Amino acid sequence: MTETIPARRGVALWIQIVIWAFLVCLLAIVAMGLSRRQQGTVQPGEVINNFPLTFYSGYEFGGKSEINFEDLRGKVVVINFWASWCKPCEQEAAELQKAWLEYEPTGDVVFLGVDYVDTETDARVYLKKFGITYANGADLGTKISQYFRIQGVPETYFVDKDGVLRYVQVGPFVSIDQIRAQIDPLLK
């Protein structure tokens, strides 16, 4: 008596390959996301690439409603990321404004406020509340914050006259001296 053993049919090779390719892609995406997260912010020593910033009316820079970061070469630039819904931002708002008033007459320092995922109405209330007068604009499409890979707000980036990032302050400043300590060496 002969016994016939049914042939064992597995999943077609091409299906297996598609599944593996899909899994590999998925793993690659997760790995990229994790490495990006661990990468942190843009690091000191890096040259900051050009980016445009459109200002809120009444908060323009030198009468211009939009500037390119490259236009500020030759000046020390302080880029502050903030939002009206951010409570820690309120802690440093007055200190930043004081520092701006101190450095504005020199003409060698520029303060740029980059408003992160905020509504213009609330942003204006915030700016008025803290009497902020330096140039401020919205981070349209979160392109600037994505470039700087900010971890949250507030965060402040100090860029020297050659466009090189020199220091990153994560979290609020507690005193004006902390701000001075970063700007003064860059002016020498």
Add this chain to the structure above:
Amino acid sequence: MAKRPIRITQYAILFIAFMMIFLALSIVSAQGPAPTDDEVNKIAKKLYCPVCENTPLDVCPTEACRQWREQIREMLSEGKTEDEIIDFFAVTYGERSTGDPRDKLKAYLIPVVAILLGAALLVSALKAWKKPIVTESTPPTREAKQVHQDEYIAKMEEELKKRK
């Protein structure tokens, strides 16, 4: 009893008051009724919190989300449509704020095509590995095999003789 004549100034005041009421009413009717929470949340459901990951805007308790919901309410009262509002959020706050990518072709089709192409490449590579490697050297001929065997047999016989 003598009637007091209505002065021209009184007419003017009445006219101005009437015009102001009319203007106020027309502004209100142009803005439409104030949007309800349900109307706001219907759109907010399609947007995501900028601070907390993967939290829809309609349920997020953060201040940022409250402000965004107010923004939606404001835009709805201005007569903006749902699509216009979502477009505004995508442009202003980035596509991360919208649950659905604007450019669906780029977002959905390209990864699938890339995976299929990669799989096709793998299949063709595997098939290529399975094929025998063709070298320029020719297989040994029958005569050569015979010579080899004869030598072997001769060696065996020699060994056997030695043992005897």
